[in-house]
Amino acid sequence: MTQLLRINSSSRLQGSHSAAVADAFEAEFRTQYPGCRVITRNVSDGSIPFIAQETIEGFYAPQDGLSVELQAATALSDSLIAEIQASDTLLLAVPIYNFSIPAALKAWVDQISRIGHTFSMGEGGFKGLVKTRRAVVVCTYGAEGYLAGEPFSAANFVQPYLKFLLNFLGVESVEFVHVQGTAIAAADAFADRLEAAKDEAKRAV
Numbered sequence: 001m002t003q004l005l006r007i008n009s010s011s012r013l014q015g016s017h018s019a020a021v022a023d024a025f026e027a028e029f030r031t032q033y034p035g036c037r038v039i040t041r042n043v044s045d046g047s048i049p050f051i052a053q054e055t056i057e058g059f060y061a062p063q064d065g066l067s068v069e070l071q072a073a074t075a076l077s078d079s080l081i082a083e084i085q086a087s088d089t090l091l092l093a094v095p096i097y098n099f100s101i102p103a104a105l106k107a108w109v110d111q112i113s114r115i116g117h118t119f120s121m122g123e124g125g126f127k128g129l130v131k132t133r134r135a136v137v138v139c140t141y142g143a144e145g146y147l148a149g150e151p152f153s154a155a156n157f158v159q160p161y162l163k164f165l166l167n168f169l170g171v172e173s174v175e176f177v178h179v180q181g182t183a184i185a186a187a188d189a190f191a192d193r194l195e196a197a198k199d200e201a202k203r204a205v
């Protein structure tokens with residue numbers, strides 16, 4: 001069964017523009033893949049803690065025969081990794097927060113980026129182990145000018161970071177849909193921009 005893993009990372013559970021564009025993608029995905037499974041995680045709801053001392057110990061300990069304590073410390077990582085490994089497509093809804101990704105999304109990244117599980121390190125260098133073949137990332141920006149060739153592109157630590165990270169983990173195709181000026185664009189111009197982004201998201205399915 002085709003599976004979509006959707007990660008919402010805005011702290012706004014109502015009125016989020018990144019979620020609205022991701023909704024358009026999800027609706028089209030459901031149309032094109034009837035019977036698909038969609039798993040949604042709102043990472044800003046506090047369900048994903050920052051990794052702690054025991055989490056790191058568990059990540060780097062031999063995985064056979066982990067102590068009960070280290071099994072417990074890595075259980076959430078296990079289940080989040082199982083989720084991504086079983087998904088054909090990954091959809092990330094990501095607002096820029098202080099020029100980077102929301103801390104809640106970084107907490108998820110730190111739980112799923114795990115040696116021996118989602119990447120390996122050997123004589124040939126790093127190898128991504130994530131089986132998900134493609135990711136679509138909806139990025140929203142309060143201001144404008146963040147895209148390649150634009151005046152503020154050096155301040156965009158969202159797109160280059162997520163592209164590098166997802167490729168590093170083995171996700172070969174990473175496509176971005178951007179909505180800029182959510183906090184400053186005039187209302188009617190912004191409405192058009194949002195609709196255009198929804199159309200782009202649908203085409204990305």
Ligand SMILES: Cc1cc2nc3c(=O)[nH]c(=O)nc-3n(C[C@H](O)[C@H](O)[C@H](O)COP(=O)(O)O)c2cc1C
Binds near residue numbers: 011016019098140
């Ligand atoms: C904590 C916080 C930090 C933000 N930092 C930036 C920023 O660095 N650059 C920017 O252009 N907009 C910034 N914004 C604006 C958001 O990116 C913008 O409102 C976006 O639409 C939020 O996504 P959402 O509509 O999905 O909630 C910030 C908003 C918040 C709440």
